[in-house]
Amino acid sequence: MQKSITRLLTIGCALGAIGLLAAGQARAGTTGGMSVSANVAGSCSISTSPMQFGAITPSGGNTPGGVDATGMVTLECTPGTNATNLKVVEGANDLHSDRNNYQFALTDGAHYISYGLDVYGPDGSFHIDNTAVPADNSGGFNNVIDAGPLTGAEASGGETYDIYGQVEPGVPVYANAFSDTLEISVTY
Amino acid sequence: MHRVINRVLKFGCLMTTIGLLAAGQAHAGTTGTMSVTANVTGSCSIVAGNLAFGTITPSSGASPTGADTNATVNLTCTPGTGATDFEVSSGLYDQHGAGNYHLAMLNPTGTSYLPYGLDVVDTSFQSANSLIPAADAGATQDVIDATPIGSENSGGQNYTIYGEIEPGATLVAGTYSDTVTISVLY
Numbered sequence: 001m002q003k004s005i006t007r008l009l010t011i012g013c014a015l016g017a018i019g020l021l022a023a024g025q026a027r028a029g030t031t032g033g034m035s036v037s038a039n040v041a042g043s044c045s046i047s048t049s050p051m052q053f054g055a056i057t058p059s060g061g062n063t064p065g066g067v068d069a070t071g072m073v074t075l076e077c078t079p080g081t082n083a084t085n086l087k088v089v090e091g092a093n094d095l096h097s098d099r100n101n102y103q104f105a106l107t108d109g110a111h112y113i114s115y116g117l118d119v120y121g122p123d124g125s126f127h128i129d130n131t132a133v134p135a136d137n138s139g140g141f142n143n144v145i146d147a148g149p150l151t152g153a154e155a156s157g158g159e160t161y162d163i164y165g166q167v168e169p170g171v172p173v174y175a176n177a178f179s180d181t182l183e184i185s186v187t188y
Numbered sequence: 189m190h191r192v193i194n195r196v197l198k199f200g201c202l203m204t205t206i207g208l209l210a211a212g213q214a215h216a217g218t219t220g221t222m223s224v225t226a227n228v229t230g231s232c233s234i235v236a237g238n239l240a241f242g243t244i245t246p247s248s249g250a251s252p253t254g255a256d257t258n259a260t261v262n263l264t265c266t267p268g269t270g271a272t273d274f275e276v277s278s279g280l281y282d283q284h285g286a287g288n289y290h291l292a293m294l295n296p297t298g299t300s301y302l303p304y305g306l307d308v309v310d311t312s313f314q315s316a317n318s319l320i321p322a323a324d325a326g327a328t329q330d331v332i333d334a335t336p337i338g339s340e341n342s343g344g345q346n347y348t349i350y351g352e353i354e355p356g357a358t359l360v361a362g363t364y365s366d367t368v369t370i371s372v373l374y
Contacts, residue, residue, distance in 0.1 A: 043216075043218065044217075044218045045218060045220075046218055046219065046220025047220065048220055048221065048222040048223075049222075050222065050223040050224065050225060051222060051223070051224040051225070052224075052225050052226075053224070053225065053226035053227075054226070054227065055227050055228075055229045056226050056227065056228045056229060057229050057231065058228065058229070058230075058231060058266045061264065061266060061267075061342075063228075067226075069224075069226075071222050071224065073220070073222065089219070091224070104224075106224060106225070106226050111267075111268075113226065113228070115224070163222070165224060167226065172267070173228045173266060173267070174228060174266070174267045174268040175228050175229060175230025175231075175266045175267065175268035175269045175270075176227075176228055176268050177225070177226075177227050177228075178225065178226045178227070178228065179223065179224060179225045179226075180223075180224040180225075181221050181222070181223055181224070182221060182222040182223075182224060183219055183220075183221055184219065184220045184221065184222060185217050185218065185219040185220075186217055186218050186219075187216070187217045188216055188217060188218075
């Protein structure tokens with residue numbers, strides 16, 4: 001009886017060995033999954049057309065009323081980017097503006113002319129309540145053009161926004177060529 | 189051992205989740221710039237008072253010496269205009285003056301001229317005998333100020349223009365007048 005038991009154990013071991021060999025020849029099998037992944041990084045591009053006030057003819061030595069100009073911002077994003085907060089971050093001479101609803105300034109290097117912005121959306125509606133610069137300037141330099149979601153920017157050709165600028169009227173001016181650079185950003 | 193591996197895998201999954209959350213919160217963005225430009229066009233305005241000699245009483249039938257008057261001319265320019273050559277360009281009857289008095293007034297009937305001269309003074313009064321600046325002798329352009337820098341100050345700059353009737357001219361009673369053009373280049 002004890003011997004039989006031994007044989008059985010031997011056979012068991014042999015079968016175990018065969019099993020291992022069979023596995024090495026891979027007729028029968030097991031399935032497994034291979035993970036394949038990629039992340040498409042969304043991105044946006046901002047292109048602009050310049051805001052040109054053109055020739056300003058002083059009235060009584062001061063800037064006249066109604067001097068305005070339109071610049072355009074085109075935002076184009078990879079579909080699925082989910083961009084938000086397209087905004088005018090700041091101008092290059094903001095510290096020299098009059099800060100009375102005109103927080104931007106043009107300069108010739110020595111003199112400054114304050115101006116404000118109005119931003120309209122593609123549908124013609126104001127995105128910033130009548131003045132791109134918050135009335136109390138509480139918004140600091142965050143002049144939101146469109147808070148988003150900017151789904152229109154993900155369409156072919158992107159989305160274009162008009163930005164209206166208006167020179168502060170009634171302030172003394174200096175005859176020269178003036179300029180400023182606005183920084184525009186989008187978050188995604 | 190099996191249990192240990194499970195824990196490692198779970199930890200790996202957790203890290204992946206954190207990574208995705210981090211990506212979602214990232215403030216990636218793009219910036220662009222817009223140029224803004226304007227050209228302020230300088231200009232000047234000239235406001236001139238009237239040069240009124242008033243009543244002239246002949247002396248022995250001729251114009252007396254010392255019949256003079258003056259008027260104020262204000263030139264105001266946009267700062268930065270860089271105006272030059274503020275001057276008396278001409279009168280209506282310049283060719284009818286005499287000598288160094290090349291300006292003249294005319295009576296209403298168009299029959300008689302009354303020569304007069306001008307002197308322009310800004311900071312220093314010129315000789316009464318050189319109503320027309322010596323340098324402009326014979327010319328019809330009398331420079332008031334070649335570089336009217338003060339015109340760019342608030343309120344501009346005032347100039348006094350003196351007029352003097354040519355003495356000794358034969359007079360015909362009547363009212364005489366002329367119009368002098370004052371110009372500035374910028």
